[in-house]
Amino acid sequence: xxxxxxxxxxxxxxxxxxxxxxxxxxxxxxxxxxxxxxxxxxxxxxxxxxxxxxxxxxxxxxxxxxxxxxxxxxxxxxxxxxxxxxxxxxxxxxxxxxxxxxxxxxxxxxxxxxxxxxxxxxxxxxxxxxxxxxxxxxxxxxxxxxxxxxxxxxxxxxxxxxxxxxxxxxxxxxxxxxxxxxxxxxxxxxxxxxxxxxxxxxxxxxxxxxxxxxxxxxxxxxxxxxxxxxxxxxxxxxxxxxxxxxxxxxxxxxxxxxxxxxxxxxxxxxxxxxxxxxxxxxxxxxxxxxx
Numbered sequence: 001x002x003x004x005x006x007x008x009x010x011x012x013x014x015x016x017x018x019x020x021x022x023x024x025x026x027x028x029x030x031x032x033x034x035x036x037x038x039x040x041x042x043x044x045x046x047x048x049x050x051x052x053x054x055x056x057x058x059x060x061x062x063x064x065x066x067x068x069x070x071x072x073x074x075x076x077x078x079x080x081x082x083x084x085x086x087x088x089x090x091x092x093x094x095x096x097x098x099x100x101x102x103x104x105x106x107x108x109x110x111x112x113x114x115x116x117x118x119x120x121x122x123x124x125x126x127x128x129x130x131x132x133x134x135x136x137x138x139x140x141x142x143x144x145x146x147x148x149x150x151x152x153x154x155x156x157x158x159x160x161x162x163x164x165x166x167x168x169x170x171x172x173x174x175x176x177x178x179x180x181x182x183x184x185x186x187x188x189x190x191x192x193x194x195x196x197x198x199x200x201x202x203x204x205x206x207x208x209x210x211x212x213x214x215x216x217x218x219x220x221x222x223x224x225x226x227x228x229x230x231x232x233x234x235x236x237x238x239x240x241x242x243x244x245x246x247x248x249x250x251x252x253x254x255x256x257x258x259x260x261x262x263x264x265x266x267x268x269x270x271x272x273x274x275x276x277x278x279x280x281x282x283x284x285x286x287x288x289x290x291x
Contacts, residue, residue: 026261027057027075029068029085031150036206037233037248038086038110044254045084052262054081063150063180065089076102082261087113089151105264109257111152112274118264119274120256127246127279128202129159131230134244134281135200136167139290140228142175144198146189146212148205149178156204179208186211190218199290200228206235209243224288234282242285253277 026049030038046056057078061068068088072095075083082105085095092114099106108119128145135143145160157176164171177192189211193201203209209231216223223229223243231238234247256275263269 022081022265023079024053025055025057025078025080026265027059027071027078027080027083027085029071029075029083030058030060031063031068031086031088033060033062034207036235040235040250041253041257044250045257048254048258049262052258054262061085061088063088065091065151069094072098076104080104081265082107084109084257084261086110087152089113092117105261105268107257107261107264111150111154113152115274116272118260118269118272120253120260121274121276122248122253123276123278124204125155125159125162127159127232128156128204129163130279130281131202131246132160132163133166134230134283134287135202135228136163136169138200138228138287140200141169141290142196142198142200144193144196144201145176146192146201146203146208147176147178148180148208160202179211186214190215198227200287201230203229203231206231206233206238209238213241223286228287228290230281230287238284244284244286245282246279247282248279249277 028042028045030042032038042056042058049056057075057080059071059074061071065088068085072083072085076098083099084107086109090113096106096114096116106117108114108117108121110122112119112121132143132145145157147156160176161171175196175198179189193215201212203212209229212229221227230244230246232246234245238245256277260273260275
């Protein structure tokens with residue numbers, strides 16, 4: 001190493017790739033620019049893969065199937081050994097066929113759109129179940145679930161319903177609302193809150209949670225005195241504001257992603273591997289009993 005430094009030597013990655021028939025590059029297609037959760041995982045994953053002598057090439061599909069295909073082809077052209085992606089559509093057979101043609105390993109991340117591909121998903125149903133159960137335990141019944149609608153089902157609604165059923169309390173479909181903070185107008189969210197008059201809100205994305213904070217400020221409301229709140233993903237702003245969250249084991253997720261994709265590149269399995277990671281709740285000061 002000292003001799004290399006003295007000679008100003010740097011490894012020839014192209015030559016190494018030719019010798020091993022591997023590029024030591026892995027592509028990642030992220031479905032949303034603004035997701036705090038996706039960004040946090042990508043940042044950790046880049047560092048982890050570097051320890052295994054892999055580089056991470058990141059691109060964004062913006063929840064659009066055509067853009068997803070463009071990203072896919074671009075990564076294939078870059079000669080990546082594997083692609084990690086969050087499917088934006090249930091129609092993914094064409095992506096599977098491309099990967100087989102070019103011998104590129106695939107890992108579906110967060111959503112499973114095709115059982116023929118490996119997947120690492122988050123148990124979103126369990127997340128909403130934990131949040132709803134916590135609010136029901138605190139005597140809330142008018143709980144507004146603000147979900148994020150995607151073409152690939154996440155089953156968050158099922159967790160919400162399960163918690164109500166276990167508590168023998170009727171729920172209303174009117175209290176389940178789909179909102180995309182990247183596309184939908186804030187006024188739409190404001191109108192649904194005013195219309196449903198919830199005593200508690202579950203926001204399944206961090207950005208939706210920020211919209212709700214804006215609503216609270218406009219209305220001169222405070223949580224938990226005026227309304228209880230639970231948000232998905234633990235971040236700096238939820239910690240500062242002492243908001244209860246549904247969080248995820250970031251380091252465990254990152255290690256599992258790296259292990260799965262590298263193992264698939266080096267020792268491809270005949271049968272697809274599907275793994276699911278459970279979230280957990282962090283209780284702070286944004287929930288209080290409703291009387």
